[in-house]
Amino acid sequence: MFLPVRGHNRGHDSDRGDTDGDSGSWDAGGESGRRSRALKAVGLGLTGVLMLGVAAAGLAYWHLNQNIKGVDINSALGDDRPPRPLSAPSANTADLPSGALNILVLGSDSRSGAQNKELGGGDSEGARSDTAMIVHIDAGRTSATVVSIPRDTLVTRPSCPLESGGSTAVAHYAMFNSAYSVGGPVCAVKTAEMLTGIRMDHYVEIDFSGFAKLVDAMGGVTVTTELDIDDDKSHLRLKAGTHHLDGTDALALARTRYGVGDGSDLGRIGLQQTLVKALLEQMSDSGLLNDPAGLYRVADAVTGSLTTDTGLDSLGELTTLGESLRGLSAQNVKTVTMPVVTAPWNPNRVVAQEPDAADLWTSLR
Structure with a gap:
């Protein structure tokens, strides 16, 4: 019941800065709202794909790890x-x-x-x-x-x-x-x-x-x-x-x-x-x-x-x-x-x- 009210107010309230009818950027019920929901859906989809990718990588790592005896x-x-040969310590502990x-x-x-x-x-x-x-x-x-x-x-x-x-x-x-x-x-x-x-x-x-x-x-x-x-x-x-x-x-x-x-x-x-x-x-x-x-x-x-x-x-x-x-x-x-x-x-x-x-x-x- 709120959408008609918002539409009515948008058409008559010049303080909103909207002089272009249905193109109001603040309108959650118009094109902007649909675009926002679509972006959220894409974001959720990408997050899901990323999570699946991480899970797959983790599963592959686990699989290879489990293979080794x-x-x-x-x-x-x-x-x-026999003794281990003496080796000079690395100057940088981060080195391989x-x-x-x-x-x-x-x-x-x-x-x-x-x-x-x-x-x-x-x-x-x-x-x-x-x-x-x-x-x-x-x-x-x-x-x-x-x-x-x-x-x-x-x-x-x-x-x-x-x-x-x-x-x-x-x-x-x-x-x-x-x-x-x-x-x-x-x-x-x-x-x-x-x-x-x-x-x-x-x-x-x-x-x-x-x-x-x-x-x-x-x-x-x-x-x-x-x-x-x-x-x-x-x-x-x-x-x-x-x-x-x-x-x-x-x-x-x-x-x-x-x-x-x-x-x-x-x-x-x-x-x-x-x-x-x-x-x-x-x-x-x-x-x-x-x-x-x-x-x-x-x-x-x-x-x-x-x-x-x-x-x-x-x-x-x-x-x-x-x-x-x-x-x-x-x-x-x-x-x-x-x-x-x-x-x-x-x-x-x-x-x-x-x-x-x-x-x-x-x-x-």
């Missing part, structure tokens, strides 16, 4: 480890970390889950570290060295604590990759530290399906092979040359051993190092770091099959590590293999070649 290696191993890092990276041949079984066969019992690399990142984090450890290297496997209680027995002349099968990530780290004398700052493990998903999320990977590959075990057949591989074929390449070279693990390591360099170059050249949607696809693929130490088991910690490595280009990553020779008593096993192996580890401390 963490293992408290520091608590399990205690102080019985820039000290040297050593990360043990394992490719697990665990066959748990339907996808892993399809890609690798077998079951989840007796899983081993199919691939082992120590990634040394130099101080300043603009260069790195990736050292591959042949999985059939004979080492002294130390006594390792077990999650269920107790510990494993010391084993002499054990294959390096057996450490993971008897004592999981904790024993893999302890064995790597005993072999090298280097403190592993972090541990990262990815399984078969995770690696294949990673490559697919990046749109495949382009590699060049110098020799024909024909391997009945990995089911990979490639002519020498350049090929663009999907995740399944890239995984097969990483696992190929018998269809290239002398059939030893050293031939497979060469293929793995070629693959690592190709992935790093593609990540750099594709501008992936500036593509949020692409980064999410890759992160979702990786985190779902990722196990780390508790220092990297959150998206925030992984993001900080990634940001600290922005100055590291593929051209500044060197790949080498731990110097080894055939074991005198077993032609199918290798042992560290000294003093070359010791010199390598010393250079990375």
Whole structure:
């Protein structure tokens, strides 16, 4: 009942400053009022969209965070480890970390889950570290060295604590990759530290399906092979040359051993190092770091099959590590293999070649 009164007063009250009929700016019941209500509706709509966006971002963050499995290696191993290298404190506490890092990276041949079984066969019992690399990142984090450890290297496997209680027995002349099968990530780290004398700052493990998903999320990977590959075990057949591989074929390449070279693990390591360099170059050249949607696809693929130490088991910690490595280009990553020779008593096993192996580890401390 108030609207007619307001309309009547507006038409006769010159003190309102309205000489233009229905165009009065103060009229809540006319065009101005409708415009005001429309603006409020738009504002509410934008607020709703913003809230949904925040919720979606939070859900995505939670999802990726929940994907990562963490293992408290520091608590399990205690102080019985090589010392951490001394590093100069940063002049600015807001700076990203820039000290040297050593990360043990394992490719697990665990066959748990339907996808892993399809890609690798077998079951989840007796899983081993199919691939082992120590990634040394130099101080300043603009260069790195990736050292591959042949999985059939004979080492002294130390006594390792077990999650269920107790510990494993010391084993002499054990294959390096057996450490993971008897004592999981904790024993893999302890064995790597005993072999090298280097403190592993972090541990990262990815399984078969995770690696294949990673490559697919990046749109495949382009590699060049110098020799024909024909391997009945990995089911990979490639002519020498350049090929663009999907995740399944890239995984097969990483696992190929018998269809290239002398059939030893050293031939497979060469293929793995070629693959690592190709992935790093593609990540750099594709501008992936500036593509949020692409980064999410890759992160979702990786985190779902990722196990780390508790220092990297959150998206925030992984993001900080990634940001600290922005100055590291593929051209500044060197790949080498731990110097080894055939074991005198077993032609199918290798042992560290000294003093070359010791010199390598010393250079990375």
